[in-house]
Amino acid sequence: xxxxxxxxxxxxxxGLTIVELLVAMAIQFILLAGMVYxxxxxxxxxxxxxxxSRVQENGxxxxxALLYDIxxxxxxxxxxxxxxxxxxxxxxxxxxxxxxxxxxxYEDGAGWTNPxxxxxxxxxxxxxxxxxxxxxxxxxxxxxADNANIQIASNPDGLDANDLILISDCSNADLFRATGVxxxxxxxxxxxxxxxxxxxxxKAYQDDAxxxxxxxxxxxxxxxxxxxxGLYQHSFSSNTATLLAEGIENMQLLLAxxxxxxxxxxxxxxxxxxxxxxxxxxxxxTPATPAVIGTDWEAIIGVRVGLLMRSEIxxxxxxxxxxxxxxxxxxSNDTRVRKAFWSYAAMRNKIN
Numbered sequence: 001x002x003x004x005x006x007x008x009x010x011x012x013x014x015g016l017t018i019v020e021l022l023v024a025m026a027i028q029f030i031l032l033a034g035m036v037y038x039x040x041x042x043x044x045x046x047x048x049x050x051x052x053s054r055v056q057e058n059g060x061x062x063x064x065a066l067l068y069d070i071x072x073x074x075x076x077x078x079x080x081x082x083x084x085x086x087x088x089x090x091x092x093x094x095x096x097x098x099x100x101x102x103x104x105x106y107e108d109g110a111g112w113t114n115p116x117x118x119x120x121x122x123x124x125x126x127x128x129x130x131x132x133x134x135x136x137x138x139x140x141x142x143x144x145a146d147n148a149n150i151q152i153a154s155n156p157d158g159l160d161a162n163d164l165i166l167i168s169d170c171s172n173a174d175l176f177r178a179t180g181v182x183x184x185x186x187x188x189x190x191x192x193x194x195x196x197x198x199x200x201x202x203k204a205y206q207d208d209a210x211x212x213x214x215x216x217x218x219x220x221x222x223x224x225x226x227x228x229x230g231l232y233q234h235s236f237s238s239n240t241a242t243l244l245a246e247g248i249e250n251m252q253l254l255l256a257x258x259x260x261x262x263x264x265x266x267x268x269x270x271x272x273x274x275x276x277x278x279x280x281x282x283x284x285x286t287p288a289t290p291a292v293i294g295t296d297w298e299a300i301i302g303v304r305v306g307l308l309m310r311s312e313i314x315x316x317x318x319x320x321x322x323x324x325x326x327x328x329x330x331x332s333n334d335t336r337v338r339k340a341f342w343s344y345a346a347m348r349n350k351i352n
Contacts, residue, residue, distance in 0.1 A: 051311035051337060058245035059309045059341040062231045065244055066127075067345040069217050070303050074102035074349035075131040077210050078170040086173035087202040090164055091195055093175060094130055094216040094236050103303070103347065104128040105253050105271035109220070116241045118222035121229050123327075125253045125271070127303070128218040130236075132166045133157070136210035140186050143207065147200045150189040150211065155181065157213050162195060164237045169209035174201045213237075219244075221251050231307070249308045249338075252325045256302035256344065263351045265344070268304050302346035311337040 016024075076084060094101075106112035106126040114120055134157035141151035150167065159165060161180050166173060177195040182188040189211070193199045216236035224230050230246040256265035308324045314335030322329040322338045329338055 047313075048315045048337070051313065051315050052339075055247060055309045055311055055337065055339050058247050059307060059339065062245040062248060062307055063305065063341050063343050065233065066219055066231075066305050066307075067343055069129040069131070069219075070103070070127075070305070070345040071348050072131045072133075073129045073347050075133075076166060076173060077132060077136055077168045077212060079168070084168065084170070084173050086166060086168070086175040088175045089191075089196045089198050089201070090175050090177040091197060093164070102130045102349070103300070105255065105303070107253075107271040110272075112218075112220075114220075115218075115234060115239065116222070116232075118224075118232060118241060121221040121223065121249065124221040124249075124251045126218065126220040127251075127253055128216055130214075130216040132168075132212040132214045134213045136212045139205060139207050139209050139211070142188075143204055146202070146204045148204070150191070150205075151186045152189065152211055153186055155187045159187075159189065159211075159213055162237075164214040165189065165191075166212050166214040167201065167205055167209055168212075169205055172202045172205075175214060176201070219251070221248055228312070247310050247312060249310050249329065250306075250324060251308075252306040254304040254306070255300045256304060256346070257299045258301045259299065263301060265302060300347075301350045302344060304342065304344045307341045309339045309341060 076086070104127070106128075108123060109120055109126045112126045120126070137152045137154065137156065139150060140153050142148040159178060159181050161178055163178050163181075164175065165178050166175050168174075176191045179190040179192040179195045180188075181190075191199055191201075214237070218234040218236070220232055220234070221229055222232050222241075224243060224246065228246050229249050231244045231248045231251065232241045233244050234241045253271065254268035255271060257267050257269055258264060259266040306325055308329055315337055316335040319333040319335055320330065320338075324338075324340050330336075
């Protein structure tokens with residue numbers, strides 16, 4: 001009886017057949033392939049979402065910076081540059097003779113001199129926006145003479161030597177370069193002839209005058225050191241260019257023209273058309289060739305800004321055609337994702 005029991009037990013432990021093993025392996029391969037498929041697709045979706053998020057973030061940041069400067073163009077404290085033209089004594093000052101100079105658009109970069117070593121992207125517009133900046137600080141001392149050093153209680157805007165500074169009391173304004181800015185209280189700002197054509201201001205300003213920093217920001221698309229295009233902001237005062245956002249391939253600017261006088265945009269035109277329309281010969285109606293863009297833009301009240309963004313890497317399943325401002329935006333036929341950001345900003349100093 002014991003021998004039969006042992007033989008029965010051995011027969012129960014004979015193992016898997018080849019067919020059963022092959023079936024098990026096939027099931028395992030199917031499960032593994034499913035896991036790889038799910039992981040691969042999840043990784044692709046994560047990369048796509050990450051790239052789209054970066055495009056959205058860069059687009060919003062760049063747009064906000066541009067729109068802020070457009071809204072503030074021509075700002076000079078209590079009155080705009082249209083109402084009060086500053087007496088300019090600063091060495092190497094920006095061109096700011098009228099309000100039109102506070103907004104200068106160079107269509108396709110025509111007429112613009114690049115102050116940097118960066119290579120501008122062809123086909124993109126350039127815009128320069130000039131205004132005073134900061135909260136404004138009132139004078140506290142040394143108000144007896146027009147050539148006296150300027151004293152203020154504090155320096156919240158971080159004014160420094162060689163900065164462009166605007167002083168205004170709503171009746172007069174002067175634009176000068178600071179020769180030096182002291183620390184402590186009060187803060188003393190010197191404006192010697194070494195950084196200005198004269199050390200004399202238009203008048204001896206009193207405690208109703210305000211001190212504000214002044215700058216001209218130029219926005220343009222250029223290729224960075226990594227070979228990627230981006231939006232750069234050049235500061236005239238410091239002569240430095242800062243990368244605001246990468247992945248911006250193109251910038252197109254349309255000027256909002258108020259033809260009815262109701263302070264609302266009626267038509268949008270390019271810079272060259274706006275300039276030609278203003279400086280056309282009234283006797284013949286023939287537009288002159290614009291030597292300087294921005295000669296007289298009394299009818300221009302704002303700017304429509306278009307930025308073409310692209311992802312850092314190719315994430316689309318196949319190349320896609322994309323149109324921006326009526327032109328093919330993917331001539332290289334790559335697989336990057338692209339998105340256009342169009343926004344509008346009114347010049348606050350041109351509307352009531």
